[in-house]
Amino acid sequence: MSGLAIALVLAAVFAASAISGLLGMAGGSLLMAVLTLILPVSAALALHGAAQLASNLARAGFNARHVRYRTVGWFGLGSLSAMGLLSFVAFQPSKAAVFIGMGLLPILVWLPPRLVPLDAARPGHAVVGGFLATVMALAVGVSGPLSELFLVRSSLNRHEVIGTKAAFQVFSHMAKLVFYGGALFSLGGQGEGLALGLVAGVVLAAVAGAAVGRRFLDMVSEDHFRRWRRWIFTALGAAFLLQGLRLLAGA
Template sequence: MTLPLTVAFFAVVFLTSALSGIFGMAGGLILLGCLLLALPASVAIVVHGVIQLASNGSRAWLSRQYIAPRIVALIASGGAVSAVALAWLGYHPDVTIVSLLIGVMPVLVWIPRRWFHFDASRPGHALACGVIAGGLTIAAGVSGPTIDLFFIRTGMDRRQIVATKAAVQVIAHAIKIIFYAGSALALSAGQWGAIALAVPVAFLGTRAGNGVLRRLSNAHFRYWTRWIVTVVGAVYLVQGLMAL
């Protein structure tokens, strides 16, 4: 990559990691969109997975005392089931499919909570969350809004939600990287070098966002999450429809 492009890449990684550090998602949606502008879908998903693995890993570490390990284990198990199923089907993404899938996800954050009775603290629901969100993570690269549906009735506060989701996403991105490992061969040594250097940048961004999260109220957290995800999703939806 050229120097200006590398600098722009680092800036996007920092800002999107900070955004995810605050809201637990949204940053990953934006980062994937930027990567899709320059890379094939499967390659973009791998790079996105590596950066988000670092971002979510640092977020999970910084908030480790708030993680609910049982929920993480159950959701991760469901995600593994989806990975096996998609591998058996020979799934391969393209930009149009990814854009359309992500574009419709924000609809979920506007559906009234009373319509849903999902609760990630219940074993069956956590496993279902893993199957659904795990499948979307591999198929579209992200699944944040879907995971949220299973946390709205848990009674967890914003710190517990962000921490537990971060731990879940660490495992989900690891599975995604393994699923598309063959696509990583399309990247040059120089590109992988830039990605490796972006890992500490993601950590710094997450740390900055975590500081903002501590000062944010639960009401503001939910309000801004909803609007940011909706705007990003609308952009993806328009791109996907134009590509049809």
Template structure:
């Protein structure tokens, strides 16, 4: 049953991310945290999202802004090295609290935000902060949006460039949390057959989501994204409260 739920969630959330670029990963992390131990949930989420984001980046590859991504990747690996050195791993209540707080970043007034991912220092900071949050909360899509507000990119460029950035972030998450699991001989990960089914379904969900993306306007894209991730975040805050009560 756990494997079936992971497979269904992988397809549904990949479709959602194919449309909005980040809401699916936020939802999938919560589902996995319900079903698996925290470290195993992080690694499983990293693998599935690496494929989903990687495939989305391939589908929209002509829109990727590569100068941004090269600098962004340096920030990702700096954050991964720091978290690995500290050995941080969130508890279950803290994880759900962070998952609930992450979406609030989409409501920051745009006039407060002066970041521009097209500038190399900002691209490095984006990689470092987004990956750091990814390694503590499991997801960081809304945080990444802060660095794209003033870039003037269209919806396809936003989705493609963010997907590429998330590939680097999820790769760091797999390495940081997967290495200790392998070293300890843990068997909490889902069996290989779950990944064998979930990965192609994630790719299919991404394709279908991309088709819907073509049909919505830039304005609706940004508006719907904000409300969807906020609703998901609200559910996580409730869950965090229940975990601590």
């Protein structure tokens, strides 16, 4: 990787983490898009996992008193079950599949709550959510909107949504590191030193971005939080879908 590429990655990690810290969505997709454009898919998935794992741990920590820990435990059980099952499957998505998958994800956030009888407060639903979110994270790179479906019927306020969802996402991003982490050591043929240094920089940028996002979250009203986050994510999704179709047409 060139110095310019590394700088771009770190800037994207910081921005994505700040966006996720404010909106609880969109940041992960934006980061995955940037990484997929400049890196092989397996390396992009691994680096995205490292960045988002740090970002979500930070957001969960900043909102620790708002996290619904019992629900997170059931969600984690489903996630670990998915990792165990998928350890027997060899699969790696193409760049076109990643962009198309991310482009279609906004459909989930526009589904009317009455059509989505899912509630993370119910243990069975939380286990299913963890399983499906982990499968999606390994196949497309992001799974936040799917996790969102299991919170949409809840009465959680904006801090509880951000904190609990961040704790959910820790499992999905950890799975990406487990499945694709080895790809980091082949970046640019520079060896282990570059990989470890890059991951360290990514972690610092993610935590800093999460802290900035949390500051802005405190300034946003509940009404604006719920109104604008879906529109921003949808606009990004449309751009990703067009890019995925372009890649598919050129394949």
